[in-house]
Amino acid sequence: MRTRASQIRTLALILVGFIPFPGELLSLRNAADHDSLLIGTAVRAAQLSEIRYAASLSREFNMVESEDAMKWWIVRPNQGTFDFRQGDEVVRFAQAHGMKVRGHCLLWARDNPEWLAQGHFTPAQLSLLLRDHIAHVMKHYAGQVFAWDVVNEALDENGDVRDSIWYDRPGIGFAGKGTRYIEQAFRWAREADPQALLFYNEAEGEELNRKSDAIYDMVRDFKRRGVPIDGVGLQLHVSKLNLDVAGLQANIARIAALGVQVHITELDVSIPLSLEGNPVNKDDLIRQAQIYRSVVRACLQSSGCTAIQTWGFTDKHSWVGSSSHGARGMALPLDRAYQPKPAYGAILEELSAGRNHKR
Numbered sequence: 362m363r364t365r366a367s368q369i370r371t372l373a374l375i376l377v378g379f380i381p382f383p384g385e386l387l388s389l390r391n392a393a394d395h396d397s398l399l400i401g402t403a404v405r406a407a408q409l410s411e412i413r414y415a416a417s418l419s420r421e422f423n424m425v426e427s428e429d430a431m432k433w434w435i436v437r438p439n440q441g442t443f444d445f446r447q448g449d450e451v452v453r454f455a456q457a458h459g460m461k462v463r464g465h466c467l468l469w470a471r472d473n474p475e476w477l478a479q480g481h482f483t484p485a486q487l488s489l490l491l492r493d494h495i496a497h498v499m500k501h502y503a504g505q506v507f508a509w510d511v512v513n514e515a516l517d518e519n520g521d522v523r524d525s526i527w528y529d530r531p532g533i534g535f536a537g538k539g540t541r542y543i544e545q546a547f548r549w550a551r552e553a554d555p556q557a558l559l560f561y562n563e564a565e566g567e568e569l570n571r572k573s574d575a576i577y578d579m580v581r582d583f584k585r586r587g588v589p590i591d592g593v594g595l596q597l598h599v600s601k602l603n604l605d606v607a608g609l610q611a612n613i614a615r616i617a618a619l620g621v622q623v624h625i626t627e628l629d630v631s632i633p634l635s636l637e638g639n640p641v642n643k644d645d646l647i648r649q650a651q652i653y654r655s656v657v658r659a660c661l662q663s664s665g666c667t668a669i670q671t672w673g674f675t676d677k678h679s680w681v682g683s684s685s686h687g688a689r690g691m692a693l694p695l696d697r698a699y700q701p702k703p704a705y706g707a708i709l710e711e712l713s714a715g716r717n718h719k720r
C-alpha cells in the first residue's frame with residue numbers, strides 16, 4: 362500500500378503538471394479508505410451503462426446514493442405499485458464494486474407522484490400510506506441500504522416546520538404539532554429496519570443560522586426522549602462561492618456532540634456561467650476548489666463526520682444546470698469529459714492529508 366507521504370508527493374507532481382493524472386493509483390476512494398471515511402456521490406441509474414461514468418464512479422467513490430430512484434415519484438408510479446427497478450440497479454452496481462448505499466428519501470414535501478400530491482387523502486389515509494411506504498421500501502432494501510434520509514427538508518429558513526402534505530396539508534394527524542410528525546416517521550423507520558442508520562437531511566442549515574439552530578434543537582429533543590435518530594445530513598448545495606467555514610465547523614461539532622453522526626450529503630459548488638456556458642469569472646474554478654477543500658477539511662476535523670457525498674461527480678450530469686436554467690453550473694469535481702478540475706485536486710489533497718491533517 363502506498364504511504365500517505367508518497368501519495369502527497371505524487372499528488373503535488375500531478376497538480377504542477379509534471380506527471381499525468383493516474384486514475385488507478387490515486388483516487389478519492391483510496392485516500393478516504395485510509396481514514397475509513399465514506400466518500401460518496403449521487404448517481405443516476407440510467408447513466409450506469411455509460412462506460413466512463415461507471416469507471417469514474419467505481420474508481421473514485423466507496424458510497425453511492427440514488428439521485429432520484431428511491432423517491433416516491435419513481436418507486437410509487439401509482440398507489441398500488443412499488444417499482445424498485447432503478448433503485449435495484451444502483452444497489453447492484455454498488456455491490457459489484459464494494460460500495461455502500463445511502464437511501465434517499467422516505468418523506469419529502471417534493472418529488473411526490475401526482476396521485477399522492479393531488480389525491481385529497483385524509484390524515485388517517487396518509488398516515489397509513491406513509492407507514493406502509495416506509496416499511497415496504499426499507500424492508501426491500503434491508504441489508505443493502507445502510508443509512509436512510511428518513512425525512513428531507515422539513516424546515517423553512519426560519520426553522521419553522523414547512524407546510525406539506527405530510528405535516529398540515531392535511532398531514533398524517535399531527536398538523537400544528539411541530540416536529541411530532543417527523544418523530545413519527547423516525548419511529549416507523551426504526552421499526553421497519555432496525556439495522557439502518559436514520560438521518561434527518563436538510564438544506565441551508567449547514568452554517569450557524571435559525572434553521573441549523575432548529576435542526577439542533579430537534580435532534581437534541583429527539584435524543585433526550587429516545588426518538589430513534591442516528592444522524593444529520595447537511596446537504597451543502599453551495600451557490601454563493603462563499604461559505605462560513607467556521608460556522609460549518611461549529612455546526613458539525615455541536616451536532617456530533619449530541620451523539621449522532623454527520624454526513625455531508627449533497628455537496629456541489631456552482632459557479633455563474635455565461636450564455637455560452639463558460640465561467641463568468643476566470644478565478645471561480647479556484648474559488649470553487651477552495652470551498653470543496655474547506656468542506657472536506659471541516660468534516661475531517663470532527664470524528665462524528667463520517668461521510669462526504671457530492672451531488673453527482675461530473676459536470677456532464679448535474680442537476681444544477683436544469684434547476685438554475687443554465688445560469689449556474691460546473692458544480693462538480695470532474696468536468697464534462699471526466700477530467701479532474703481544481704476542485705478534484707483539492708478534495709484529494711485534503712483526503713490524503715487525512716483526519717489528523719498529516720502533511
Ligand code: XIL
Nearest residue numbers: 428429465472513514564596627680
Ligand atoms: C434533485 C435531483 O438532483 C433532480 O434530478 C430532481 O429532478 C429533483 O431533485 N435536495 C434534495 C435532492 O434533497 O433530492 C434534490 O435532488 C436536490 C435538492
